[in-house]
Amino acid sequence: xxxxxxxxxxxxxTKGMLTAMMQAKVGDDxxxxxxxxxLLEKRIADMFDKPMALFxxxxxxxxxxxxxLHTQPGxxxxxxxxxxxxxxxxxxxxxxxxxSCKLINGxxxxxxxxxxxxxxxxxxxxxxxxxxxxxxxxxxNKGGGACWDFDELKKIKAVCNAHNLGYxxxxxxxxxxxxxxxxxxxxxxxxxxxxxxxxxxxxxCPMGSVLVGDEPFMKHAIRVRKILGGGMRQMGFAAAAGLYxxxxxxxxxxxDHEKAKELETVLTTLSYIQKxxxxxxxxxxxxxxxxxxxxxxxxxxxxxxxxxxxxxxGKMRLVTHLDYTNIMHNKxxxxxxxxxx
Ligand SMILES: *Cc1c(COP(=O)(O)O)cnc(C)c1O
Numbered sequence: 001x002x003x004x005x006x007x008x009x010x011x012x013x014t015k016g017m018l019t020a021m022m023q024a025k026v027g028d029d030x031x032x033x034x035x036x037x038x039l040l041e042k043r044i045a046d047m048f049d050k051p052m053a054l055f056x057x058x059x060x061x062x063x064x065x066x067x068x069l070h071t072q073p074g075x076x077x078x079x080x081x082x083x084x085x086x087x088x089x090x091x092x093x094x095x096x097x098x099x100s101c102k103l104i105n106g107x108x109x110x111x112x113x114x115x116x117x118x119x120x121x122x123x124x125x126x127x128x129x130x131x132x133x134x135x136x137x138x139x140x141n142k143g144g145g146a147c148w149d150f151d152e153l154k155k156i157k158a159v160c161n162a163h164n165l166g167y168x169x170x171x172x173x174x175x176x177x178x179x180x181x182x183x184x185x186x187x188x189x190x191x192x193x194x195x196x197x198x199x200x201x202x203x204x205c206p207m208g209s210v211l212v213g214d215e216p217f218m219k220h221a222i223r224v225r226k227i228l229g230g231g232m233r234q235m236g237f238a239a240a241a242g243l244y245x246x247x248x249x250x251x252x253x254x255x256d257h258e259k260a261k262e263l264e265t266v267l268t269t270l271s272y273i274q275k276x277x278x279x280x281x282x283x284x285x286x287x288x289x290x291x292x293x294x295x296x297x298x299x300x301x302x303x304x305x306x307x308x309x310x311x312x313x314g315k316m317r318l319v320t321h322l323d324y325t326n327i328m329h330n331k332x333x334x335x336x337x338x339x340x341x
Contacts, residue, residue, distance in 0.1 A: 003306045003328045008173075008256070008282060008321035011204040013241060020244035026236035029055070036236030040243050044197065044210045048189030052218035055239055057230060059084075059172045059209040062196035064092045065224045067133065069194065069217045070166035073098030076129035078119045082109040082142035084170055085135055096228065100129055108277070109143025113155035120163050133166040134159075136192075139173040139180075144317075145260070145283030147177040150187065157191050166217070167191065172198040172209070176281040179253040193217050202253050202282060203245035204322040208238050249322060256282040256320040259329050263318060266333050272297075272341045284318040285311070292341045304335045 004010045013021065027033035037055050045053035056062040063085050067077060077093060079086055081103040085093055093099050102119045104111040121128035134156060139145045160167045169192040171177075178185060188195060194213035199205035211221060225231070257280070264279040267286050275287040288297055294314055301308055309317040320329075 001305055001328065001331070003324070003332055005318040005320065005324065005332070006307050006309045008201045008319045011321050011323045013206055014204065014322075016248065017204065017241050017244045020240045021237050024236040024240035026234035028233050029235045030231045030233060034234060034236040034239070036243070037239040040239040041210065043243065043246065045212055047185040048195060048212045049186045050189050050195075050212040051215050052221070053210050053212040054218065054221050054225060055235060056209045056211060056225065057207055057232065059170070059196055059198045059200070060089045060092065061225070061228055061230055062209040062211040063089060063168075063170050064096050064228060065221055066168045066194040066196060066211060066213070067093050067099065067135070068097045068224045069213075069220060070133040070168060071097050071099045072132070074129060075099050075132040076102050076121065077133045077135055078102045078104065078116055078131060078165075079135040080104050080106040080109045080111055080137065080140070080143075082106070082140060083135060083137055084141055084172065087142065102131070108146040109137055109140025110146060110148055110152075112152060113159050116156050116159045120165070131163070131165060133168060135168045135170060137170040137172075139177045139281050139283070141172065141283070144277040144285035145173065145176065145279065145281035147181055147280050150181070150183060153191055167193050169195040171195050173201055173281065175250060176202055176253050176257070179251070180257055180281050199242040199245055202256060202321060203242070203249045205241040205245050206238070208242050210242070252322070253282070256322070256324070259320040259324065260284050260318070262329070262333065263320070263336075266336055270336060272339065282320045284320075286316055288314045288316065290314070296341070300339055301335070306332060306335060
């Protein structure tokens, strides 16, 4: 038995999901004739109360499209130093949109309205890049699945309005935040101009992300997706997995959160671990004690059939998910309790 906690992206489609995929009614999505894709886009647009949604093969492509829609080359995006768009999209913001990032030194990937205010370059000071977009990530990935305070997001929206800045949400794991906080997609739709959500993380689909947003921004989204290489044909097979996941895998995220919380509880009692970041959703980040060699820790985990992510500098990451069963969870807790260094 392999217990793979490297990411919530390692899940495989369930039988029910595969059946839904096999039975999907499909057409050529480049002609917008795939009724399952159209259904998924309509459903997610409605959830967020936005006029438009567009299906993408990946979250990276959805974010990259959003950045392009909000900016012109030479401009600047405000985001946290931990942001996925800055750290893990291959330099795409500069490659695709010709923009730079002004990084905020936030707390677990989150910052305040006052941080944003201070990061805006004065528009008439032509020596600096023109600030045009604020990008938020919820939950924060590198920040350990932390959820934003919604009131702070509203305050940041007011700053965006006052300075005429676009407001984008990288909501790859927004589903986890909605479940944890008891918030609604519509609340987020009210606030942000564009939002990307992943189907391939906690929801357990083999692929797919959706970008939702307002008309003036989204009008060009399909052209940008095309330029990035993303016109797809009978994509209803993938969209059907998304529809199935929204029906069957959304509420159960609670279970992933409970397991992550139990891991946190055990980890905090262990002598070979010096710090566990507060767990809210399905990501657990912890630091080994200075005396424990990371390579040795990883080897011992591996010998027990457990795969985790080594983030460097003694930091480790676990992510709970759909394929992490109760049996695996109990074994994982036992192994953690019995390891010695
Ligand atoms: C995974 C992830 C993405 C990108 O999604 P891919 O489908 O892997 O391209 C974007 N943002 C965050 C925060 C993520 O965790």
